[in-house]
Amino acid sequence: xxxxxxxxxxxxxxDSARVDTNKGDAYYNSLFEKAKSRLEALKKQPALKxxxxxxxxxxxxxxxxxxxxxxxxxxxxxxxxxxxxxxxAEATELMNRVPVIWIELQDCAGNSEALLRSSTxxxxxxxxxxxxxxxxxxxxxxxxxxxxxxxxxxxHHFKGKYLLFVEGAIPTAINGGYGTIGASGETFQxxxxxxxxxxxxxxxxxxxxxxxxxxxxxxxxxxxxxxxDLVKGKPVINIPAxxxxxxxxxxxxxxxxxxxxxxxxxxxxxxxxxxxxRIHDNCxxxxxxxxxxxxxxxxxxxxxxxxxxxxxGCKGPMTFNNCSIIRYNDGANWPIGxxxxxxxxxxxxxxxxxxxxxxxxxxxxxxPTGGVxxxxxxxxxxxxxxxxxxxxxxxxxxxxxxxxxVHSEDGEE
Amino acid sequence: xxxxxxxxxxxxxxxxLRIEAVxxxxxxxxxxYSSSTMFRGIEEILRGRDPRDxxxxxxxxxxxxxxxxxxxxxxxxxxxxxxxxxKNARIVRNLMQGGLYIHDHVVHFYHLHAxxxxxxxxxxxxxxxxxxxxxxxxxxLSGQRPWNASExxxxxxxxxxxxxxxxxxxxxxxxxxxxxxxYKLTPEQNLIGLSHYLDALELQREVxxxxxxxxxxxxxxxxxxxxGVTCVQDIKNPARVAEFKDIIQKALKFTKQAYLxxxxxxxxxxxxEALDGTGGGLGNYMSFGDFNLDDTPFYEAAKxxxxxxxxxxxLSKVYELDQTKITEDVTHxxxxxxxxxxxxxxxxxxxxxxxxxxxxxIAYLDTDKKYSWIKSPLYDDxxxxxxxxxxxxxxxxxxxxxxxxYVTTFLxxxxxxxxxxxxxxGRTAARAIETEMMCEEVIKWCDELASNVAHGDLSxxxxxxxxxxxxxxxxxxxxxxxxxxxxxxxxIKDGKVENYQAVVPSTWNAAPKDYKGRxxxxxxxxxxxxxxxxxxxxxxxxxxxxxxxxxxCAVHIVDTKGKELAVYKVNPVGSSRA
Numbered sequence: 001x002x003x004x005x006x007x008x009x010x011x012x013x014x015d016s017a018r019v020d021t022n023k024g025d026a027y028y029n030s031l032f033e034k035a036k037s038r039l040e041a042l043k044k045q046p047a048l049k050x051x052x053x054x055x056x057x058x059x060x061x062x063x064x065x066x067x068x069x070x071x072x073x074x075x076x077x078x079x080x081x082x083x084x085x086x087x088x089a090e091a092t093e094l095m096n097r098v099p100v101i102w103i104e105l106q107d108c109a110g111n112s113e114a115l116l117r118s119s120t121x122x123x124x125x126x127x128x129x130x131x132x133x134x135x136x137x138x139x140x141x142x143x144x145x146x147x148x149x150x151x152x153x154x155x156h157h158f159k160g161k162y163l164l165f166v167e168g169a170i171p172t173a174i175n176g177g178y179g180t181i182g183a184s185g186e187t188f189q190x191x192x193x194x195x196x197x198x199x200x201x202x203x204x205x206x207x208x209x210x211x212x213x214x215x216x217x218x219x220x221x222x223x224x225x226x227x228x229d230l231v232k233g234k235p236v237i238n239i240p241a242x243x244x245x246x247x248x249x250x251x252x253x254x255x256x257x258x259x260x261x262x263x264x265x266x267x268x269x270x271x272x273x274x275x276x277x278r279i280h281d282n283c284x285x286x287x288x289x290x291x292x293x294x295x296x297x298x299x300x301x302x303x304x305x306x307x308x309x310x311x312x313g314c315k316g317p318m319t320f321n322n323c324s325i326i327r328y329n330d331g332a333n334w335p336i337g338x339x340x341x342x343x344x345x346x347x348x349x350x351x352x353x354x355x356x357x358x359x360x361x362x363x364x365x366x367x368p369t370g371g372v373x374x375x376x377x378x379x380x381x382x383x384x385x386x387x388x389x390x391x392x393x394x395x396x397x398x399x400x401x402x403x404x405x406v407h408s409e410d411g412e413e
Numbered sequence: 414x415x416x417x418x419x420x421x422x423x424x425x426x427x428x429x430l431r432i433e434a435v436x437x438x439x440x441x442x443x444x445x446y447s448s449s450t451m452f453r454g455i456e457e458i459l460r461g462r463d464p465r466d467x468x469x470x471x472x473x474x475x476x477x478x479x480x481x482x483x484x485x486x487x488x489x490x491x492x493x494x495x496x497x498x499x500k501n502a503r504i505v506r507n508l509m510q511g512g513l514y515i516h517d518h519v520v521h522f523y524h525l526h527a528x529x530x531x532x533x534x535x536x537x538x539x540x541x542x543x544x545x546x547x548x549x550x551x552x553x554l555s556g557q558r559p560w561n562a563s564e565x566x567x568x569x570x571x572x573x574x575x576x577x578x579x580x581x582x583x584x585x586x587x588x589x590x591x592x593x594x595x596y597k598l599t600p601e602q603n604l605i606g607l608s609h610y611l612d613a614l615e616l617q618r619e620v621x622x623x624x625x626x627x628x629x630x631x632x633x634x635x636x637x638x639x640x641g642v643t644c645v646q647d648i649k650n651p652a653r654v655a656e657f658k659d660i661i662q663k664a665l666k667f668t669k670q671a672y673l674x675x676x677x678x679x680x681x682x683x684x685x686e687a688l689d690g691t692g693g694g695l696g697n698y699m700s701f702g703d704f705n706l707d708d709t710p711f712y713e714a715a716k717x718x719x720x721x722x723x724x725x726x727x728l729s730k731v732y733e734l735d736q737t738k739i740t741e742d743v744t745h746x747x748x749x750x751x752x753x754x755x756x757x758x759x760x761x762x763x764x765x766x767x768x769x770x771x772x773x774x775i776a777y778l779d780t781d782k783k784y785s786w787i788k789s790p791l792y793d794d795x796x797x798x799x800x801x802x803x804x805x806x807x808x809x810x811x812x813x814x815x816x817x818x819y820v821t822t823f824l825x826x827x828x829x830x831x832x833x834x835x836x837x838x839g840r841t842a843a844r845a846i847e848t849e850m851m852c853e854e855v856i857k858w859c860d861e862l863a864s865n866v867a868h869g870d871l872s873x874x875x876x877x878x879x880x881x882x883x884x885x886x887x888x889x890x891x892x893x894x895x896x897x898x899x900x901x902x903x904x905i906k907d908g909k910v911e912n913y914q915a916v917v918p919s920t921w922n923a924a925p926k927d928y929k930g931r932x933x934x935x936x937x938x939x940x941x942x943x944x945x946x947x948x949x950x951x952x953x954x955x956x957x958x959x960x961x962x963x964x965x966c967a968v969h970i971v972d973t974k975g976k977e978l979a980v981y982k983v984n985p986v987g988s989s990r991a
Contacts, residue, residue, distance in 0.1 A: 108427070116618070116621075117621050117632075128573060140424035146589065174763075177765040178452045180429075222453060297876070299874030303873070303874075304645050332626055333630065351470060356465075357465050
């Protein structure tokens with residue numbers, strides 16, 4: 001019988017996925033050439049808007065140097081080597097060549113609101129200069145048939161070229177009656193199918209659009225599903241989290257401009273640049289985990305000293321996202337920063353699997369053994385057989401905590 | 414020959430709303446129908462979960478009033494467990510919620526509502542120099558200098574938007590009612606509005622950041638737990654509190670120098686409609702009360718906003734709120750049954766009957782039968798309006814000194830009679846008045862928090878024995894959201910949620926007709942309105958927007974299997990407060 005406490009400690013403290021993204025010179029050189037020729041081609045296209053990005057940037061009181069600083073930070077977010085910085089800058093200037101149509105289905109508008117909080121670039125730049133936002137339910141001036149015409153016109157005009165951003169899940173029960181839109185009473189499902197038909201790619205933004213999110217939480221009264229369950233024969237990019245981080249939304253568009261293709265995705269269709277590593281691996285409280293210092297209950301001495309939140313339910317070890325690096329709202333804070341812990345909101349079924357204030361019983365996270373390439377695909381997370389976290393946690397079986405019993409592959413040690 | 418107009422989607426709101434109106438030959442609205450076309454079933458999803466985990470999920474009812482449902486849900490559970498939170502937790506929650514009001518109101522006025530008053534295409538004809546004088550004129554009404562008003566700023570805004578317009582693809586600004594005769598501002602006034610639209614984009618980002626200081630992120634903060642809050646390190650760090658305060662001070666300046674002057678400007682230019690009560694609607698106002706100002710337990714603390722009910726615009730009489738008088742009627746909603754029952758009686762099951770007739774690819778609501786996912790809540794068998802206007806009206810009627818001062822100052826400065834409040838313009842003005850008051854209160858609360866921590870109080874959580882308190886408990890969290898009265902009711906058995914229920918602002922306001930055929934607040938506010946051009950129903954959009962619709966919130970379901978969840982009397986809050 002292995003001492004589970006020792007084992008768990010070992011599992012969590014291996015040199016795990018500290019970001020190591022190097023794919024080798026050959027890969028980057030070829031990507032660099034591809035990006036360069038892509039940008040050349042884009043430059044030849046008629047601009048949607050006759051905007052000189054640098055002029056915009058300067059009018060905002062940002063000089064070229066600051067702009068390049070931002071470009072270099074964004075390059076890092078996209079996990080590209082520094083030589084790409086000038087290309088990222090150029091791509092930003094070309095960003096308005098990608099038309100974006102944004103629709104809302106079974107949503108709460110949280111992702112639209114998140115977009116409004118975008119700080120790099122700021123939201124007014126996004127709206128007026130950077131994106132070519134052709135339609136957006138929450139911000140659209142026109143209502144009714146005028147709004148529908150505007151949308152029709154954009155689809156027709158940019159056939160095969162636009163990115164369709166979808167916010168919210170799609171209810172499939174009662175023939176789609178749980179959600180209709182437009183004068184004709186089109187169901188959300190019909191609406192999505194019609195609008196995705198001529199999109200270059202479909203971006204599911206937020207956890208509802210990706211995996212069904214809140215409406216799909218047990219018992220899923222409306223038969224809600226995510227975009228990837230319905231849209232076939234089309235590239236689908238998932239940007240989960242509740243809401244998704246606007247930096248990752250902008251990142252996807254930039255990547256598309258830069259390379260003409262969608263970013264590299266994991267098996268859950270999430271861009272690896274954002275979801276390639278665990279919250280836990282870049283967490284500011286990681287040292288406390290390694291030292292076995294935990295918050296035992298809210299507001300205790302551990303809480304006052306920023307100890308690890310694992311025992312009060314933090315799901316950082318099971319969750320892939322870049323919050324621990326880029327945070328939220330212009331870097332102001334993040335859930336672990338405010339001492340609450342991660343609820344796994346970028347993972348499928350997180351409402352039933354992760355979002356509770358207790359640690360998972362029987363959670364056994366197989367440690368990644370290499371760099372960031374070891375994503376969720378390579379080491380399945382989930383419940384393994386009866387190896388409890390042996391750190392004296394009063395754990396609750398997930399079957400009790402969530403309402404769905406999660407069956408996963410038995411991993412082998 | 415009357416026209417039946419269908420407006421779907423209503424944009425610049427949260428959620429999915431359809432409005433249908435019957436307009437006669439004189440272009441006057443004879444009938445109006447409000448319908449929500451999206452359902453998720455959140456209450457059903459909450460059943461069976463651990464009550465401590467409900468707050469985060471309930472918050473996802475809405476991404477706009479993000480944090481309000483979170484707080485109400487947690488409060489309902491605390492009420493059930495009889496857990497009183499520490500002072501730090503109360504203040505931090507007030508700060509987060511206060512920040513939300515400010516954020517929400519600014520975003521609402523500028524990004525969801527302003528373009529109903531401001532014609533941006535006309536702004537391009539303005540003379541920037543004259544616009545500066547114009548801005549000074551409106552700011553001066555309340556003794557202020559105008560926000561960010563210089564010839565250069567206005568010229569730059571014009572250039573930026575001219576460039577945008579000239580490219581011929583207007584994106585989100587495309588195909589709107591630009592040029593409609595229902596727009597009444599001068600080119601210079603439109604330019605001021607447009608300039609502030611851009612400034613407000615920047616400001617709202619900052620205010621959201623303030624909420625993230627104590628909340629972790631915005632939307633959907635994450636620092637509130639049953640028993641208190643978790644953000645100890647941000648509470649004990651004076652620099653964080655100062656950063657929060659600094660942002661709110663900036664918001665206050667913006668409110669005084671841009672938001673309020675713009676409301677004076679719109680109120681004056683659209684004075685005819687304000688004076689004849691266009692968009693006034695029901696005239697019955699209800700407030701649940703909000704923001705605890707001391708640490709006495711549930712519903713006994715003094716509140717910033719008092720609770721109460723005012724009927725028929727009669728400010729001389731105010732009724733104490735009694736939540737047992739709330740009932741819900743599903744006669745015209747897509748649920749089983751046709752009866753008007755207390756929310757805890759009977760079974761409510763979705764029963765979607767779809768649209769009525771379809772002609773020329775337009776589907777029409779089956780308005781004689783069921784036509785919305787929103788139920789019709791009633792108070793003492795009367796239809797009610799909730800929201801900032803209701804809070805101001807109830808505050809004035811109750812003789813609340815603070816609210817009365819803000820309201821009367823606003824009316825005096827703008828040289829407006831009290832009756833303008835009962836209109837679309839008034840609803841919009843009330844929100845601005847409230848924003849100023851909220852900023853000033855939040856700034857005081859920042860000092861209260863800093864001082865409490867400086868005196869050595871670092872307590873953020875009240876301990877409770879979950880297994881004992883969660884055997885059999887029930888409670889509610891009843892307060893206000895930016896859009897009006899919002900309540901969550903919860904019943905807990907053996908550590909699990911047995912029943913969950915939310916009655917929210919847009920349920921009251923956006924509801925369909927009731928069993929007596931009486932209209933909901935949106936519907937009532939539209940009937941009698943004259944529209945310039947039925948094909949460009951700007952007036953309809955303007956009035957509906959004045960309520961700040963939040964439709965995802967409004968739709969909910971209760972299935973109580975005939976059990977009473979809770980019958981409480983809300984303790985009346987005295988109007989004479991320290």
